[in-house]
Amino acid sequence: MTTHYHLVSKFWREIPHRYNLIGTRCGECKTVYFPPRNVCPRCRRSSIGKMEKYKLKGKGKIYTYTIIHVAPETFEDEIPYIIAIVKLDEGPMVTSQIVDCNPDKIKIGMPVEIAFRKIQEDGDTGAIYYGYKFRPIKR
């Protein structure tokens, strides 16, 4: 019997932004978007064809956070863990797990940087999906 792994194509398409924070920048107003957008919501039609790929540096600050105590089945090994909204230095906000940080040490405004981690496994036999998480800047 063949098992179909429905997540594969979605994750594969998202590799550039999940691995390397590749977003887009509007050629008109220079606003940076992450995840990438095809059209700038500010410049609308005048941004069409002018959205360029833009690699974000991977640094930012904790904007807000929550501690997860009851997790979906695939994340149970990691509870309690931190999910935060990170405001990246270039402007965009991303939701991410914060790793290498004790839940009692997390603070709003804490500087964080990109880490490369496993995001999800498609069961025991499926693909392993990797991507960004964030961790406190130690140095």
Place this chain on the structure above:
Amino acid sequence: MEDNIGIVSYGVYIPRYRIKASSIAKVWGKDSKYIEKGLNITEKSVPGPDEDVATISVEAARYALKRCKVDPQEIGAIYVGSESHPYAVKPTGTIVGEAIGATPDLMIADYEFACKAGTAAIQNCIALIKSNMIKYGLAIGADTSQAAPGDALEYTASAGGAAFLLGKEKIIANINATYSFATDTPDFWRREARKYPAHGGRFTGEPAYFKHIINASKNLMERIKTKPEDYDYAVFHQPNGKFPISVAKKLGFTYEQIEPGLICPLLGNTYSGSYLIGLSAVLDIAKPGDRIFVTSYGSGAGSDSFDITITENIKKFRRKNAPTVRELLENKEYIDYGTYAKFRDLLYWE
């Protein structure tokens, strides 16, 4: 080697969790003082539940690239040596290549030779650079090896890795010579699809680790006419904290020569990462003109030896752009055996 080929940059990654040897000894009713003394190890690193050889390799490679100005698109080969690749089929190197922006114009392959796959990766990159097939090569050694609960290996099997960017330009360390020694020796193995390795008990010492490291080291020094006293530092594979000290002694190296690269007592055995993290700890403090002797060991069995000289370029090398081995060792959080068992997937239910 007539061409100057060597290390352009390096980076190390060690997961932040640690378990003390005493916490493991307590679970199995062993005397921790006896274990700590017998193996010369007090704690080991443990990967987090979202860490594996791919994530460790990517972090180490990114740190190596932060310390130099090499465009990842100029990397012509990525070889990842490990015995705990996350997939049985699907190369770890492809994930690393994509995550550092080196794809798609390059060669990628994963290497396996128990713990010495990291030096096998370095040797192959050197050969490709020497033959002008590539400009830069990235050689990685990383592992998150498992040990069966209660096995003696449980005190040492740890996680970590190092990435070495090799090339001809702006090298911080010249690789003067390399030599390998290999035989069929069944000292340690893991059968296909098995979770835990098996080993030949006392057989792992004399006819395996010692024989191969001593032969590789002696033969290289004989070929290039050097003696242990010609070296400022020496690094040997570190399956525990004891073996490298005694193999150094047998070869005529002093404890002072190996101490800076002896990281096992606080890290454990990172398998393919072991001697590369040891070498990195030496590169963290080395000065121009320093000469380093390195010999890896992989069960099965074989050893690769290297003669390395630090160049003037190390003065301008941006070491500070990434953490040193000592900094990584100090950034830690202790976990108990229960958490360790959960993280390492040692618990079963049906």
